[in-house]
Amino acid sequence: MNKAAVTMGIDIGGTTTSLGFVDRVGNCLVEDTFPTIADDPAVQYVTRLATHIREAYEKISETHEMVGIGVGAPNANYYKGTVEIPPNLKWEGITDLAGLIQQHYSVPVAITNDANAAALGEMKFGAAQNLKHFIVITLGTGLGSGIVVNGDLVYGHDGFAGEIGHTTVEPDGRVCGCGKRGCLEAYVSATGICRTMLEIFADRREDSELRKVSPDELTSKMIFDAAEKGDMLAIEAFQRTGRTLGIKLADAVAHTSPEAIILFGGLALAGAHIFDPTQKTMEEYLFCTFKGKVRLLLSGLVGKNAAILGASALIWNELEKKKEC
Numbered sequence: 001m002n003k004a005a006v007t008m009g010i011d012i013g014g015t016t017t018s019l020g021f022v023d024r025v026g027n028c029l030v031e032d033t034f035p036t037i038a039d040d041p042a043v044q045y046v047t048r049l050a051t052h053i054r055e056a057y058e059k060i061s062e063t064h065e066m067v068g069i070g071v072g073a074p075n076a077n078y079y080k081g082t083v084e085i086p087p088n089l090k091w092e093g094i095t096d097l098a099g100l101i102q103q104h105y106s107v108p109v110a111i112t113n114d115a116n117a118a119a120l121g122e123m124k125f126g127a128a129q130n131l132k133h134f135i136v137i138t139l140g141t142g143l144g145s146g147i148v149v150n151g152d153l154v155y156g157h158d159g160f161a162g163e164i165g166h167t168t169v170e171p172d173g174r175v176c177g178c179g180k181r182g183c184l185e186a187y188v189s190a191t192g193i194c195r196t197m198l199e200i201f202a203d204r205r206e207d208s209e210l211r212k213v214s215p216d217e218l219t220s221k222m223i224f225d226a227a228e229k230g231d232m233l234a235i236e237a238f239q240r241t242g243r244t245l246g247i248k249l250a251d252a253v254a255h256t257s258p259e260a261i262i263l264f265g266g267l268a269l270a271g272a273h274i275f276d277p278t279q280k281t282m283e284e285y286l287f288c289t290f291k292g293k294v295r296l297l298l299s300g301l302v303g304k305n306a307a308i309l310g311a312s313a314l315i316w317n318e319l320e321k322k323k324e325c
Contacts, residue, residue, distance in 0.1 A: 014088025119146025246281025
């Protein structure tokens with residue numbers, strides 16, 4: 001019996017690792033999660049990872065063949081298969097993650113960062129299936145981005161191109177998690193909108209149910225819920241966030257002239273609260289040549305395990321490239 005081909009998609013987060021076997025059309029056949037344990041050395045982590053892959057594969061091995069492994073990881077270098085000084089992981093220096101995985105499995109392994117994986121996931125399984133020029137913006141704890149031009153991800157000369165989240169909004173602005181000041185991520189992200197909310201409280205006198213929440217406990221979901229109820233200060237937080245994002249997206253359009261920009265992640269689920277001010281401001285600041293040409297779309301992977309699908313799309317893409325050669 002000929003076995004159906006599947007790839008293993010892996011998303012490595014600072015707290016949790018998610019993995020799953022995905023077929024060619026984006027069906028996730030088996031999924032699993034386990035604690036990443038950020039303090040573990042990389043070798044020990046990969047040994048645990050290999051165990052979880054094996055246990056998941058045992059459930060489908062009689063009917064399916066694993067043909068490749070794709071990994072989305074922080075500070076991943078696509079060209080070298082390495083993870084380089086990753087935030088939230090205590091892996092020292094440069095880790096040859098692809099090499100460590102291939103000590104356990106001999107199939108092809110491809111690695112990239114989570115935002116690039118999200119872009120590939122959208123292109124293969126989501127909102128960008130018919131697009132060749134687009135940008136994916138991931139709005140989570142931070143702000144990531146994946147840029148696709150002529151159907152190919154833009155990696156740059158060193159594998160780290162496309163860090164829109166670390167372009168500058170305010171030269172002497174907020175301290176970002178990366179150590180710089182004024183990065184877009186510090187203003188437009190789940191953590192960024194919470195910081196904006198606290199600034200609004202300091203600047204404005206209007207009442208808000210969110211004033212009762214401890215700053216350490218405030219979340220972007222709370223701000224969304226308050227905005228849905230008509231809380232004017234919460235709505236203002238989204239307006240400021242969308243305006244900042246719209247300005248920077250207008251800049252990004254000038255660089256690559258995409259057909260669409262796709263918003264992905266928890267903050268994108270705020271719907272009109274984030275989309276309307278972003279779209280309005282982006283159009284306002286676009287160079288005249290681009291006005292009215294760029295669509296702002298919601299991810300097509302909402303409700304699915306997008307991180308696993310993105311990592312799987314990465315290795316499917318690599319396998320398809322090899323066939324074309």
